[in-house]
Amino acid sequence: MNACTATPAYVNTQKAQQSGENFFIQQFQVSCLGQFSYYIESNNEAAIIDPMRDYEDYIKFSESRNSVIKYVILTHLHADFVAGHLDLAKITGAQIVLGPQAVTQYQAKIAQDEELLPLGRAYLRVVHTPGHTLESSCFVLVVDDKDHVVFSGDSLFLEEVGRPDLASKSSGLTTHQLASLLYHSLRNKIMKLEDDVILYPGHGAGSSCGKAIGAGTVSTIGEQKLKNWALQNITEEEFVKISTDIPAPPQYFFHDVQLNRQGANDLLNIKSKVTKPLSYQEFAQVAADGALILDSRDVVNKGIIKGSINITQVATLASFVGILFKPDQRIVIVADEGKEEITIIRLLRIGYENILGYLEGGFDNYVRNGGEVQQLNIVDLKDFLDTKDQPQNHVFIDCRNPPEFKTTGIVPGSLMIPLFQIENQLDLIPKDKTLHIYCRSGARAKTAATILLRHGYSDFVLIQNAGLEHIVKEHQIQVQKVE
Template sequence: MKIEQIYTGCLAQGAYYIESEGEAAIVDPLRETGPYLRRAHESGADIKYIFETHFHADFVSGHVTLSKETGAPIVYGPLANPSFEAIIAEDQQEFVLGKIRIRALHTPGHTMESTTYLLIDENGKDHAIFSGDTLFLGDVGRPDLAQKAADMTQEQLAGMLFDSLRSKIMPLADDVIVYPAHGAGSACGKNMMKETVDTLGNQKKMNYALRADMTREEFIREVTEGLLPPPKYFPANVKLNREGYEDLGEILERGTRALSPEAFEARANETAAVILDVRHQDEFVKGHIPRSIFIGLKGDFAPWVGALIADVKQPILLVTPAGNEEETVTRLSRVGFDNTLGYLEGGFESWIASGKETDSLESEAPEEISEILAKKENQVFDVRKESEFAAEHLEDAVNTPLSVLNDHLAEFPSDKPFYVYCAGGYRSVIAASILKSRGIHNLVDIAGGFTAMKKACLPTTDFVCPSTRQS
């Protein structure tokens, strides 16, 4: 028996390859199916089943394509209602894979169809669970995403999740291995651990939601409090996962068309496409196409695209580092952004060579503007998460998290300079690019973000510069 976790860091997502006696199963595959096909080919195995724990909201699964390519059926748990052919398993139904069995445990709460798959080894021993978004390491799935579809409140769904955990998962042995669908960084939970595999016994000790003495009311309160609004692209991804989607090969063919600067500009004007620049933030700061949006590939690229470009059908044109065109289109497609129309051939350098208009972003190191900031004459905006801001921040800074920036554009001054910072410089450049695309140019990015400000010993709350700290 083999179990392999195939983890994608930028989505904090875990897919799984399971194999026994030449038969393989895939749990929660990503949209690009190549890694699973290659893995099965390496072992000389045939993919027999494709298990989906639920209709994912934060990424587009590869289940439909993988089923077409292999002939393997897609398996969902009870209450799933896909538009394509699939096995809708009954609670406790088992599927034979070589010498092992996989049992469907219906665990509603995150969504109504949410199902945990229990792997029973060749000796009949419970070995592992593939818990999807029902149980994470350190947390459980948020119960507010499926309210509309289920015609229930988040409190009612949280109550169902409480029952699912205590009737289906917590009675399992402590040595059962937990393989969740997501890790730290995912928007599907609040407080996930950085580890991606653990034992159920340790989770019973570490996970607040699995406290043995926890009442139903306590669980509902703790699971629902502090939930941030989900990214706006989540419903669109659920729809794609439930109804099916365009083949990735066709999306890649369309999205990786090389366009000359003239053709690129014409295409942008004809389609009202967003020009998405995915280079490093330092390159964007130095020069970029006017009104283009920066979201760099080196950060949490796909989730930020989903959070900030709400419409997955939005036409997109790309400015990429050379050789990263296919990767960019693929990563966009993982979150349902399939309408990429091509990329700028020769990159930003070709745009400059063509003599077309360019723009840049004013960015200053903290030590260069410390005196200006000390006068407190200009507003400073912190675009980090609320939790980061609460821990420590520049004195008198205003917290405007990047995830909700588009809802607060009117709050930025238009008549005098203001400053923007994040933790290290990635998110603040994204924010600055969005503001500039909306005609707000009187801003300065604080290079290096809060990390650099602490090193420069600028006045912050809950932080004392080493040179002034009292014993």
């Protein structure tokens, strides 16, 4: 399965195996968004927690187990993806459930704190944990009067907590006030669970919903009490200071919250509308009319279409698009053959629906028709580091994120300009020098280079599928530490 399909990550957790026939849990993982969703079943009744917009896998999985989906649950109104709750409920007849204080523009059960939702021979107990958002809630699986599992949504992650700055506009509270709410939710609700309760979070490493989410997909309350900074013996003031020291959220987050509150378009209808093959002439016309050309190809050694932005399938395509471009941006796609649909699905997952279609035949068709091509100068590691004994004419640019600068250091003397700030800091980037652009793996560097090409830069070098780690390992350079 594609790494960005809602892929089952576990078939029976250790705890589910111990419980015999009373319950079953399946975790689904969408790695490119760092997102987890869940199938919970007891006695042929099932609940889906935080489903992705492309919902088909949940239905297929339920059918394979001969279960009936009773509930579709949102732990909160999500900001980083468009949920599939409306389509799932429409198709299966399931009831949509959200926690206390949720406000929606569609019919849903707004559960009460500590309410029990019957599920076969088990219950899901609603635990209201405001802070990430006002309606944020955890759902505890109760079997035989014992708490077995907590689905914590974005209230608690592995070694991190949810960011408290997403609901300040809708709630009327400040980010600091929301952080204070989260501090008390953790201590008065989550930390009161027994240490052996299994913790299933809403996100893993790579998600922008937390500042520094730890690796892994599952934990226990006891383990997090030991490892998670937010559950240590710190004051409310200390917690607020740490949790609010976080970069601004991606611009699309507020767009997605609103879509999840009001209800997004039917997935199959919008997907059918935008999955449209375009001839070269049609493609050239929409591009000339100002549509953004999104090139999702992984390998661009043959060049790119003039004016296009390369964000590869290898990269977290949806997140990059959501940070770099506004949700109403008109987009036309150039993809590797057979990957047009997954590119479109990734965009629809974050609510980007202004897709005009994709170039039929891809890049090769563009070239055959005489389209103008720009080259990316991709070289090996040795040539990348070569300043030809004229270092004054060369500038290294590290386009990773600030936490990465501090963790691993940089190539000495590099300009530190995160990818998402490139267009805002063009005045720092000289056009009369050779630019050596790098990141962790090479994907962000290619995106940065295509952005710079659109602004008239042409003298730069990149490394193919390599970054700082490879530079240090292969050439044993001494990195410059960043405080």
